[in-house]
Amino acid sequence: MKAVAVIPKQPNSAHLVEMDKPNPGDVGCGRGVMVGVLRVGACGTDHEINTGEYGVAPKGYDYLVLGHENLGRVVAVGENVTEFEPGNYVVATVRRPRGTSVYDKIGEQDFTTDDKYYERGISRLHGYMAEYYVENADFLVQIPSAIADIGVLLEPLSIVEKGLKQASDIQERLKIWRPKTAAVLGVGSVGLLAVMALRMRGYTVHGFGLDHREGYLNAELCEAIGATYDSTAETSIAQSTEKYGPYDLIFECTGYSPIIFDAMQALNENGILILASVTGGDRKADQVPSDKINQMFVLGNRALVGTVNANREHFEMGVKDLALCEAMHPGWLGRMLTHKVVGLENFAEAFEILNNTGKYKAIKTYFEVKKI
Numbered sequence: 001m002k003a004v005a006v007i008p009k010q011p012n013s014a015h016l017v018e019m020d021k022p023n024p025g026d027v028g029c030g031r032g033v034m035v036g037v038l039r040v041g042a043c044g045t046d047h048e049i050n051t052g053e054y055g056v057a058p059k060g061y062d063y064l065v066l067g068h069e070n071l072g073r074v075v076a077v078g079e080n081v082t083e084f085e086p087g088n089y090v091v092a093t094v095r096r097p098r099g100t101s102v103y104d105k106i107g108e109q110d111f112t113t114d115d116k117y118y119e120r121g122i123s124r125l126h127g128y129m130a131e132y133y134v135e136n137a138d139f140l141v142q143i144p145s146a147i148a149d150i151g152v153l154l155e156p157l158s159i160v161e162k163g164l165k166q167a168s169d170i171q172e173r174l175k176i177w178r179p180k181t182a183a184v185l186g187v188g189s190v191g192l193l194a195v196m197a198l199r200m201r202g203y204t205v206h207g208f209g210l211d212h213r214e215g216y217l218n219a220e221l222c223e224a225i226g227a228t229y230d231s232t233a234e235t236s237i238a239q240s241t242e243k244y245g246p247y248d249l250i251f252e253c254t255g256y257s258p259i260i261f262d263a264m265q266a267l268n269e270n271g272i273l274i275l276a277s278v279t280g281g282d283r284k285a286d287q288v289p290s291d292k293i294n295q296m297f298v299l300g301n302r303a304l305v306g307t308v309n310a311n312r313e314h315f316e317m318g319v320k321d322l323a324l325c326e327a328m329h330p331g332w333l334g335r336m337l338t339h340k341v342v343g344l345e346n347f348a349e350a351f352e353i354l355n356n357t358g359k360y361k362a363i364k365t366y367f368e369v370k371k372i
């Protein structure tokens with residue numbers, strides 16, 4: 001079977017590889033599920049792995065098969081799999097509990113403290129940019145057929161769901177928390193999914209991005225789901241509170257770290273700021289009003305939390321939001337799927353789009369490996 005792989009740490013090394021087709025027996029205890037891949041998302045992480053920034057090949061290989069945003073259909077199951085049958089649509093989670101930390105041992109591997117972690121398509125495990133994969137049934141989540149065509153959005157949504165779950169867990173400190181307004185900083189694919197998940201929870205949502213509103217599809221999608229959109233080229237996040245008031249929750253996913261200090265000053269008392277950008281550079285912020293920010297956090301009981309990766313429960317929360325959104329705003333999620341690349345052999349097309357998302361106005365780029 002075909003797969004798209006990179007030589008980790010070697011820039012622009014994406015290439016096709018030919019691999020043996022896996023079978024359910026590759027996973028022990030009869031728990032293997034063989035999945036035929038239908039769609040695989042291509043995101044900033046895949047782009048960064050292909051530019052050589054990170055990525056680790058599995059033991060015994062000099063290449064790593066890419067792909068962690070996935071949707072597939074069950075082809076065959078091992079003898080001890082009762083929860084899936086051939087024909088079911090499924091999405092696989094990304095990180096595996098292979099580390100030595102206590103979090104791995106209790107199945108909370110998304111909170112691992114190990115430096116060496118195991119993530120399919122990213123670190124030490126092959127990913128889903130292939131025609132087939134086999135996985136333990138424990139790491140698969142079923143997708144109702146009615147939302148199969150947007151199922152490839154579940155993995156990026158799971159990151160948002162984990163952020164929101166952490167926020168509600170942390171806010172239990174307040175005994176009662178009735179958040180009303182939220183700001184989402186950065187309305188790329190993750191940001192739009194955050195706008196959606198917050199709208200599904202009834203928040204008044206304000207989306208922010210660098211681009212001007214006119215003719216910007218992402219801004220149109222914010223407004224189509226009942227959120228506002230403002231360009232930070234015109235209004236800073238701190239200034240926006242003059243118009244909208246301070247935010248009870250802010251979800252940051254711009255990839256531009258200096259903005260977080262602005263966000264900290266836009267947070268309401270008792271509010272929470274969720275950081276979701278993986279910023280691998282060495283940018284430094286100057287002119288940070290540290291006394292003011294510190295005092296606001298202390299006197300206002302504000303909270304800050306980082307979020308990465310997601311566990312099964314966050315994927316399950318995501319399935320519910322996808323279904324609710326599709327029922328309330330039919331077609332909205334489908335509009336996020338802007339760029340389809342047909343066939344894994346056309347991987348160069350996908351990387352060309354990822355290298356120039358601005359030029360292509362891409363929200364979500366994905367491979368159609370096989371028609372749904």
Ligand code: BGC
Pocket residue numbers: 043045068094095119122155156159278308309310
């Ligand atoms: C994936 C996460 C992963 C993170 C860091 C993201 O693109 O969605 O599952 O933990 O990259 O590797």
